[in-house]
Amino acid sequence: MKNLDLDLLRTLVTIEKTNTFSEAASILCKTQSAITQQMQRLEAQLELPLFQKQGRLRVLTPQGQQLADYGRRLLAINDEALRTVGQKQMEGQIRFGAPLDVADTILPPILTHIARHAPKVRLEIRVDRSPFLMDALASGDIDLTISTRHDSGLNGFALRTSPTAWMCAADYVHNKRAPLPLILADERSIFRKIALQALEQTPLTWHINYLAPTLVGIKAAVRAGLGITARSVEFLGPDMRVMGESDGLPPLPPITYMLWSRKDTISPLTLHIYEMLKEHFEQTVSVAV
Numbered sequence: 273m274k275n276l277d278l279d280l281l282r283t284l285v286t287i288e289k290t291n292t293f294s295e296a297a298s299i300l301c302k303t304q305s306a307i308t309q310q311m312q313r314l315e316a317q318l319e320l321p322l323f324q325k326q327g328r329l330r331v332l333t334p335q336g337q338q339l340a341d342y343g344r345r346l347l348a349i350n351d352e353a354l355r356t357v358g359q360k361q362m363e364g365q366i367r368f369g370a371p372l373d374v375a376d377t378i379l380p381p382i383l384t385h386i387a388r389h390a391p392k393v394r395l396e397i398r399v400d401r402s403p404f405l406m407d408a409l410a411s412g413d414i415d416l417t418i419s420t421r422h423d424s425g426l427n428g429f430a431l432r433t434s435p436t437a438w439m440c441a442a443d444y445v446h447n448k449r450a451p452l453p454l455i456l457a458d459e460r461s462i463f464r465k466i467a468l469q470a471l472e473q474t475p476l477t478w479h480i481n482y483l484a485p486t487l488v489g490i491k492a493a494v495r496a497g498l499g500i501t502a503r504s505v506e507f508l509g510p511d512m513r514v515m516g517e518s519d520g521l522p523p524l525p526p527i528t529y530m531l532w533s534r535k536d537t538i539s540p541l542t543l544h545i546y547e548m549l550k551e552h553f554e555q556t557v558s559v560a561v
Contacts, residue, residue: 278350280314281343283307284322288332288340348555363392364541369405369417370397371529372487377506378418378431378529385552386545393541401487403460409532415542416533420462420504428532429550434504436466436524438515441497448520453481453499455490462527467502470522504529 286296287307297304315322322336332340366386370379379397386393398408402419409417409426418431440446452471456464471478482493487507494501495511504527508514515521531553533546 274317276343276346277314277317278347280310280317281339282347283310284314284336284340285343285347287311288337291329291331293330344555362390362541362544364539365394365396366416366542366545367396367398367414369408369414369419370399371402371405371418371420372399373504373506374418374529375399382418382431382531382549385549389548390545393545401457401460402462406532409534412534415537415539416531416546418529418531420527420529422530423532425535426532427535427537427546428530429553431529431531431553433526433528434506436463436502436504436527437508438500438502438519438521438524439494439508439512440500440515441495442511442513444497444500444513446500446515446519452476452478452521454478455482455484455493455499455501456480457487457490458483458485463502463504466524466527470502470524474522476520476522 283296283300283302286299287293290296290299293307293311294304297307300307302310311322318335318339320335321333322339323330324333368383383395383397386395398405398414398417400408402421405414405417405419406421406423408414409419422428454467456467458464481499482490484490484493490501490503491507491509493499495509500515500521501507502524517523531546531549533542537543537546
């Protein structure tokens with residue numbers, strides 16, 4: 273059984289990422305001829321063409337693209353093993369924040385990844401609304417947080433972009449002639465802002481029928497049939513349904529959940545966990561694409 277050369281795979285993956293042999297050579301600190309020779313060796317090993325001419329460019333063949341996809345995954349495992357095996361495991365406590373609407377969706381895979389790759393790290397979880405979590409991060413009460421809010425003064429990366437939709441109870445009866453009864457969070461809510469901005473672009477009339485300071489209160493009001501609300505799909509439960517343009521409602525923009533840390537963080541543990549999660553999620557997105 274043949275074994276793939278990880279060094280050759282790293283070169284292939286770099287070429288795929290940069291689209292040119294010359295840029296890959298620069299990144300890998302090799303000459304362009306060395307890059308060419310490496311790819312010739314890889315093609316000879318597989319007895320398959322990995323590149324084809326497209327004008328003046330050389331692009332990946334379908335087999336080359338397939339191998340690059342496998343290469344990314346193999347290199348991720350290789351690099352992770354080199355980082356962790358034989359190294360002193362990180363210990364200590366991380367205070368982690370998450371909005372309630374993603375506590376059952378985005379948060380569990382994050383906690384699983386931390387537990388698997390840093391088993392000696394203790395986790396303290398705070399579930400709250402995004403604005404309060406961002407305040408807690410700024411004040412140093414938590415170390416990392418998931419949030420829908422953006423702050424250029426922080427370090428952050430995207431975890432997931434989710435559709436935003438109008439939602440109501442499954443048995444809710446919508447009256448198009450009556451003002452729209454809204455269920456909203458109080459001020460500093462991104463979803464409140466999204467909903468009202470969308471409605472302001474329409475001739476619809478509405479009134480706030482129920483105002484809640486917590487997501488638990490919003491969910492209870494929706495289930496009770498007191499009106500409709502705008503939330504990400506993570507909020508949707510089996511006793512709810514989505515409303516849309518067929519109901520006369522405007523479309524809503526998607527929302528991105530970010531993981532944030534402070535730029536002035538000096539804790540080696542916090543920095544390690546943040547970088548570990550960033551690398552994991554960037555690789556996950558890359559493989560999915």
